[in-house]
Amino acid sequence: MKQRQREQVQRGCAVGTMVLLAWLCRVLPLEGLPSGLREACGILRSLLYLSLFAGWGISLYNRTVHPQVRRLLLNVDLLMLFWVLVRTLRFQLNTPPEIDRMLGYLYYAPMLGIPVLCVQLVLTVDRSERYRLSAWARMLWLPSAVLLELVLTNDLHQQVFRLQQPWNEKYQYGWLFGLVVGWIVICILLAFGIIAHKSRNPRILRRLPLPAIPMVLLGVYAVLYGFHIPLIKQFLGDMTIVHCLMTAASLEGGLRCGLIQSNTGYVELLRVTSLAVQLVDRQGNVYCCSENGRMVDRRKLQAAMHGTVQLDEHTLLRSAPVQGGYVMWQTDITELVENMERLKENRTELAERNYLEQQNYEVERKINALREKNRLYDLLQRQLAPQIIRMDQLLTRYRAAPEEEKRQLLGQVAVLGAYLKRGANLMFLAQQHRYVPSAELRYALEESISSLELAGVECAMEVTQGVRLPAEAAAACYSRFESVVEGALGQLDALFVRAIWKDRRLNLYLSVETGADLKAACPAAVQEAPGSWVLNDHFEGGAPECGTN
CATH class of the missing domain: 3.30.450.20 (PAS domain)
Known part of the structure; x- marks a missing residue:
């Protein structure tokens, strides 16, 4: 026999032994025994039933998974314990007739409450743990409460039980008793109807008789008990115990057949x-x-x-x-480990690819840098070729020139060298930046003017400060200045240059005293008097940026 089945048999034998022992305490003839022993048997019987239902409540708490279902089942068990306790007080104590009748009326608190709890139970079994009963399900307590109030006040109206005076424990049923019984039957039928509607699983439908049979037997017993059948009175006369045992058997059947989720069956679950x-x-x-x-x-x-x-x-x-x-x-985690291995391999492969890509990028960057340098060198060579050729010519003349001309020739070479240096710098800046400080233009003009002064030319200058000039405009301005200077080179006596940023453009003004004709070098030059030339020119650009000069 499997372990779980063996445990179930053991529990069933223990419950059966307790019920049988309690039943024997009631049916065995005890009239010849001392009264104290008879009372002890009655108390023992009550304690057995109280222990049985208390243990069943603990079992329900441990086995039930759903918190709402657990609460409802424990409420049913508490009402059973209350019922057995009231019955014990009624029959074990010598109470006055009024107290005896009131204890009998209290029987109907569990009789009316348990069916309502059963209806609420079947509404909850297949719901989530956050489920709350609807309003109509909670309203089921209202008829039970009204009927219980009518039972408890029966001494006033005697419409539930018609009592004989003086009280001798004999009575007749009134019309309100029919309402009480009818409401109990309606709740029981409603509970089973909801179960049948919810149990769409054929396996559960086949096991549905397990919780239904105890209720059918209880109904038959109630009818026979109501007709005061002597055999029933003799052997099953304790209505309280029979009702509680049949109700517990029905609920236990619901747990066993799977209608109520329970915290059992792990062995079978793990087996499959x-x-x-x-x-x-x-x-x-x-x-x-x-x-x-x-x-x-x-x-x-x-x-x-x-x-x-x-x-x-x-x-x-x-x-x-x-x-x-x-x-x-x-x-x-075999699949996970394999995926991680593949990821490691992919990461290694990607790292190698990234290294190669980085190396290729670095090579390409260097090639592009060399290409850009070559382009700039070609650009400078084209732009500065006239100055280089003329410097070569001057140096050639310098070797054969008399001493008195060498100083003048060196001054002209210095002027051309200054332009080669500063002009190339401005061209590089124009290729890399949109704006340059105005100081770059001033440095270029100052170096050219210093070279002219070495050649004996009187010079003066004025350059705008504190702005960032368009790079192309600055380079063009310096190139125009160099064209005029080279056009008068060798015959230049005096020079004044002014480069001012105004009206969103760079304005260049040159005043030159020379005996050379500047029209060939700069068509825009105007001769104001013999030996005196003026040039007004401008170079467009965007708005300058504020900055250092």
Whole structure:
């Protein structure tokens, strides 16, 4: 016999033994025994039933998963305990007639409350843990409360029970008693109707008689009890116990057939599951294990209670707390490990590709830099070729010139050299930047003027300060200045230059005293008098940027 079945048989035998012992305490002839012994048997009988239903309540708490269902089942169990306790007080104490009748009326508190709880129970069993009963389900308590109030006040109207005076425990049923019984029957039928509607699973439908049979037997018993059948009175005369046992049997049948979710059946579940699962207690002792689950060392089980444990290269052990212990499951991470290996390989391959791409980019960057340098060198060579040729010619003349001409020739070479240096600088800046400081133009003009002064030319200048000039405009301005200077070179006596940023353009003014004709070098030059030339020119550009000069 399987362990679970053996445990069920043992529990069933224990319950049957308690019920049989309590039943014998009632039906065995005790008239010849001392009164104290008879009272002890009655108290023992009550204690057995109280212990039985209290233990069943503890079992319900441990086995029921759904918190709302657990609460409703425990309320049913509490009403049963209340019913047995009231019955014990009624029959074990010598109470006055008024108290005796009131204790009898209190029977109807569980009789009217348990059916309502059963209806609410079947409404809740297949719902989520956050489910709350609807308004009409909560309103079921209203008829029960009204009927209970009518029962408790029966001494005033006697429409539930018609009492004989003086009170001798004999009575007749009134018309309100029919309402009480009818409401109980309606709630029971409503509960089973809801169960039948919800149980679409054929397997559960086949097992539905398990909770229904005790209710049918209870209905038959109630009818026979109401007709005061002597045999029923003799052997099953304790209506309270019969009602409680049949109700508990019906609810237990609902748990056994799966209508009510219970925290049992782990052995069967683990037997058919394909997962590697174990149930262990808090000390690491294995309660049950699935067929696919391998046994694990207790130390690893205890470590897994606090976090994930790696059993081997391809298996992880994880856990989750359950009541009384932990559920452990083994996760196969072979696919994850393979994916990680592939990721490592891809990462290595990508790193190699990135290295090659970086090297290719670096080579390409250097090639592009060389190309740009060559382009700039070609540009400078084209732009400065006239000055280079003329400088070469001057140096050639310098070698054969008399001493008195050499100083003048060196001055002209210095002027051309200054332009080669500063003009090339401005051209480079114009290729790389949109704007340049106005100081760059001033430095260029100052160096050219210094070279002219070495050649004996009187010079003066005025250059705008504190702005960033368009680079192309600055380079063009200096180039125009050099054209005029080279046109008068060798015959230049005096020079005044002014470069001012105004009206969104760079304005150039030159005043030159020379005996040369500047029209050939600069067509825009105007001769104001013999030997006196003036040039007004401008170079367009965007708005200057503020900055240092």
